[in-house]
Amino acid sequence: MMNAGKSDAPDGGASKSEVAAIWVVAALIRDEHGRVLLQQRPAGKAHGGLWEFPGGKVEPGELPGVALIREIDEELGLALAHGALEPVAFAEGAADAAGRAVVLLLYAVGQWEGEPYAREGGAFAWVEPAALQGYPMPPLDIELLSRIPWKNFSS
Numbered sequence: 512m513m514n515a516g517k518s519d520a521p522d523g524g525a526s527k528s529e530v531a532a533i534w535v536v537a538a539l540i541r542d543e544h545g546r547v548l549l550q551q552r553p554a555g556k557a558h559g560g561l562w563e564f565p566g567g568k569v570e571p572g573e574l575p576g577v578a579l580i581r582e583i584d585e586e587l588g589l590a591l592a593h594g595a596l597e598p599v600a601f602a603e604g605a606a607d608a609a610g611r612a613v614v615l616l617l618y619a620v621g622q623w624e625g626e627p628y629a630r631e632g633g634a635f636a637w638v639e640p641a642a643l644q645g646y647p648m649p650p651l652d653i654e655l656l657s658r659i660p661w662k663n664f665s666s
């Protein structure tokens with residue numbers, strides 16, 4: 512049913528034509544022990560100090576999987592295998608005052624190579640799945656975490 516009043520839809524009430532989506536991709540990377548790689552956002556940036564699934568913005572015209580491979584190489588120096596990316600969950604944020612909404616796509620990474628190092632500074636950590644909730648995260652990463660079907664990823 513159409514809602515003529517103020518909307519509580521994901522666009523936060525902004526007119527649809529005023530909302531621009533930012534597409535962001537993130538990786539669920541696990542090591543041989545089943546631990547998950549988290550990255551800490553640098554202080555001074557939006558959500559600074561919070562821990563997120565590593566990734567970044569999709570560039571205009573770029574395929575999400577290609578963006579994820581690029582971002583993980585740029586940020587952590589890991590090489591992901593394109594054929595081994597599996598969509599897991601997504602989360603969508605309300606538009607902010609500037610009419611900007613974020614759509615965050617999480618991919619499980621079946622195969623990767625290299626040793627992570629923080630190429631752009633900041634910290635990263637390998638975290639047991641049961642301990643992930645102890646790491647303060649931005650809102651959409653919290654949603655993704657709640658949607659991960661862990662039974663599909665038993666080690």
Ligand SMILES: Nc1nc2c([nH]c(=O)n2[C@@H]2O[C@H](COP(=O)(O)OP(=O)(O)OP(=O)(O)O)[C@@H](O)[C@H]2O)c(=O)[nH]1
Pocket residue numbers: 533535556557558563564566567568604613615649650651652
């Ligand atoms: N991972 C994540 N990103 C979010 C959330 N909410 C939200 O607005 N974002 C925004 O989504 C974008 C993620 O892209 P990014 O990781 O490349 O961000 P960045 O600050 O390094 O951007 P930059 O490359 O322009 O410096 C950022 O603008 C971040 O603020 C959220 O809940 N989780």
